[in-house]
Amino acid sequence: xxxxxxxxxxxxxxxxxxxxxxxxxxxxxxxxxxxxxxxxxxxxxxxxxxxxxxxxxxxxxxxxxxxxxxxxxxxxxxxxxxxxxxxxxxxxxxxxxxxxxxxxxxxxxxxxxxxxxxxxxx
Amino acid sequence: xxxxxxxxxxxxxxxxxxxxxxxxxxxxxxxxxxxxxxxxxxxxxxxxxxxxxxxxxxxxxxxxxxxxxxxxxxxxxxxxxxxxxxxxxxxxxxxxxxxxxxxxxx
Numbered sequence: 174x175x176x177x178x179x180x181x182x183x184x185x186x187x188x189x190x191x192x193x194x195x196x197x198x199x200x201x202x203x204x205x206x207x208x209x210x211x212x213x214x215x216x217x218x219x220x221x222x223x224x225x226x227x228x229x230x231x232x233x234x235x236x237x238x239x240x241x242x243x244x245x246x247x248x249x250x251x252x253x254x255x256x257x258x259x260x261x262x263x264x265x266x267x268x269x270x271x272x273x274x275x276x277x278x279x280x281x282x283x284x285x286x287x288x289x290x291x292x293x294x295x
Numbered sequence: 296x297x298x299x300x301x302x303x304x305x306x307x308x309x310x311x312x313x314x315x316x317x318x319x320x321x322x323x324x325x326x327x328x329x330x331x332x333x334x335x336x337x338x339x340x341x342x343x344x345x346x347x348x349x350x351x352x353x354x355x356x357x358x359x360x361x362x363x364x365x366x367x368x369x370x371x372x373x374x375x376x377x378x379x380x381x382x383x384x385x386x387x388x389x390x391x392x393x394x395x396x397x398x399x400x401x
Binding site: 210212219220221222225233235236269271273276277278279280281282283285286287288 | 296325326327328329331333337338339340341344345346348350382384386389390391392393394395
């Protein structure tokens with residue numbers, strides 16, 4: 174059974190760095206074809222893809238946020254960590270992690286965590 | 296970056312109606328499109344992947360079509376549990392989501 178769970182602070186101050194952890198079970202990021210992404214959703218707004226890390230440790234970032242994001246994995250702990258620097262109130266959102274699977278070369282997110290709401294406020 | 300334009304942004308319909316949501320990419324993306332359903336306070340749920348393949352457990356009233364730049368999600372015979380927000384996503388280059396379509400009860 175595949176599960177993912179996000180953890181991190183509920184409140185951060187402007188200019189601080191946010192660190193979020195995605196803990197997962199039921200699959201391994203050592204397995205060929207596996208990857209995990211972070212996606213966020215500001216209150217009442219659309220989903221925004223942030224970053225992805227795959228089984229060979231390739232990393233991809235949203236071009237609009239890539240200077241602020243770092244994604245990493247610890248396969249021994251089954252965790253993926255996202256850091257976002259210089260947080261601003263506009264970064265207030267629910268942050269999700271999700272597993273990506275592939276059909277042929279077409280990717281899709283078949284399992285999601287429940288999300289963690291992060292509020293940026295002084 | 297590939298842009299994804301989803302329409303309409305909202306639609307009102309009744310139980311039993313047929314609804315179509317469209318998604319247009321700014322460049323050809325083969326069949327690299329997925330569709331998700333999201334209910335308030337919940338994570339998105341995968342409905343369709345590779346443009347037209349129904350995820351296991353999803354009712355057959357959901358249908359995805361399209362290739363290249365134009366894609367559609369059709370829900371035939373709306374059920375009460377279908378009223379939610381729907382998102383398309385392209386995974387050809389990075390993973391852009393559409394702006395969402397809110398499906399409301401008329």
